[in-house]
Amino acid sequence: MKHTFSRRSFLKTSALASGGMLIGFNLFNSCKSDVEPPVDLSKLNYKDFNAYIKISPEGKVTIYSVNPEIGQGVKTSMPMIIAEELDVAWDDVYVVQAPLDTENYSGQVAGGSQSIRRSWQPLRETGATAKQMLINAAAAQWGVDANTCSAKAGVITNANGDTLGYGDVVEAAAALDVPEDVTLKNPKDFTIIGKGKGNVDIDKIITGKPLFGLDYKEEGMVYASVLRPPAFGQILESYDASKAKELPGVIDVITIGEKARTLLSEGKPNWSVKLSTTDKVVVIGKTTWDVIKGKKAITATWKTDSDLESTENHDEKLLDLLNGKKFRTRRKDGNVKKAFANADKVLERVYESTFLPHNTMEPMNFFANVTPEKVHLVGPTQTPEAAENAVASLLGRSVDDIHVDLTRMGGGFGRRLYNDYVMEAAEISDAIKKPVKMISTREDDMTTGVYRPASKYKIAASIKDGKLTGYYLKEACVNGNMYGLIPNFFPAGAIENYQVDSTRLNSNITVGAWRAPYTNFLASAEQCFFDELAEELGVDRVKLHMDLLENVKNNPDPKIEYSPERLQGVLKMVVEKSNWGKVADGVYQGLSVYYCHNTHVAEVADVMIENGVPVVKKVTCAIDCGIVVNPLGAMNQAKGGVLDGIGHAMYADFSFKDGVPSANNFNSYQLIRMAQTPKVDVHFIESDIAPTGLGEPTLPPVGAAVANAIYKAMGIRLTKFPYINNMNTESSIAG
Structure with a gap:
């Protein structure tokens, strides 16, 4: 795999590499707390190769x-990818968190499984280019052709068997021009990726x-807690x-809100979430408990507020x-x-889902020091x-005045795409002229946050002479x-x-991306x-899908985003x-196959009836996400998505009455419990295709796999989330 680029284009490419890259924590600190590190990083003199790599x-x-x-x-x-092409020993790699740096990086975002x-x-390319520069420096020192040299595990070797470590040539290498031609590894030669x-x-x-x-703490920091409206609107x-x-x-006790209202009145961007038009009361104190x-x-x-959208019905x-x-x-x-008018029969169903809070393990919080x-x-x-x-807009400051340091997050699921809580912290610090940590409680997060929008789908299909002739999907969403x-x-x-239509219901409830946005319920409905x-139709479930995918293969459409071959692969x-x-008596299976976030997934749920209640015993998951960079991490992501999907499909219920959320903590809002988690078997398609994401794609299909298994077990078609709460309501059962 040859790649040729100039110094200018390399620098540009290097910056683009930040679109979802390496993350903030120190690989070195994975050692047990009582074990001293083999090297004191603070005493090493590192040489920069680019915005991503330093070598001592x-x-x-x-x-x-x-x-x-x-x-x-x-x-x-992500460090594994650079380390692979750099050909450095994994034990010699350390990772440190970079702050927000729009000059050297682009796309410093976590979201969308991208x-x-x-x-x-x-x-x-970043790792391979740095390696080639090191090889070129060693070749120059030996007086040999760089093409006769190779590198492995941080050691460069020439044709005579002479060796130099990366550290031996790092000073000379850093002064060289960026090579115009580098070779990327063949995937079959990977030693870090795939392990x-x-x-x-x-x-x-x-x-x-x-x-x-x-x-996070700083000297002189105070704490703040914000009292927001108890109801939307x-x-x-x-x-x-x-x-x-x-x-x-x-x-002290102060109010904030004027700056946010000013932004709205001036028609400035609201940063993807509707800013509150009201004042908020803020308590300033010495500790979290005090506020x-x-x-x-x-x-x-x-x-x-009569000017706000309705929050009812x-x-x-x-x-x-x-x-x-x-x-x-x-x-x-x-x-x-026309297809529907000529049909022998039209099958039509309505599927319904609720609002959902994000419920990250770590509630919203942020530190701000405005000077x-x-x-x-x-x-x-x-x-x-x-953020x-x-x-910058909120405070009327230059973007150059703003410095953002990143911390690890205790969950995101889309909630932390929106920076309302960051803006609150900044406005508070600006008002009190002190460094401040704004903290939210679980109740704050669940009742004054951003939610997955409630939505309904009407799906209809026409049948003529035993064949599927038409498909019509309509969405109505808050x-x-x-x-x-x-x-x-x-x-x-x-x-x-085939036709797809959508419409919207305006509401003052703040909604936004929730894990696997737009597909987290659509997959279940479809x-x-x-x-x-x-x-x-009287056809085998697997055969129906296989035949429909053959139609796609026989009539290529450049607008189609999924691969019919890869969907068939995970289905098989x-x-x-x-x-x-072929399972034992008393075990009922449901199937679901879906493509989203660039990844193809098929899942089968095994359900049994215990004391009259359906219990998910096992989920088998087949995934085509291209090359699996870290199989252990990928396995954990896939299982987490499946379990999260089961929990919300089966148990999570949330609504609003007079703008007030129906739950404010986990005593009244059920997440999946340990005892309710089934065994999850995950299998990956072997591939040499570039990798895609895994944070979200296993969640959407599992709701349907479970519902289809429940139908086989109990003879009812569930059409409304959450299943357990709605199993005995007429509106949630079809057939």
């Missing part, structure tokens, strides 16, 4: 972690070492903070929209109307550049799905007459419908690995 005279390599780490494991897998996919090639590596930060995580935003009328101010540890107690002591009066209004005529057509093939010289921000955000821009429907995913291209459709694998159709 001792041959030790530091790789900068550019993108945010939200638990998806890129802090391990990190490895977008940075695969640039990262490889399971444990999470290098695991010891710090399990021993409670400071890694997360909540751990309300604004602050008055408040009494006298009792709060009497509490020991409470320093939480202080906030509870405040008496506030709120009133409904979402279910009823979504159904009205779904049955209405105002839609945006996302894709239209053939003539669905005349600069604005220093530290904490967990999936979009640090957006920088938002705070505030619109972030990306709309995915019109070029399966079954697009497989059915001659794959449940196809299971019922196969039964209606999951049928084999799950022992499909």
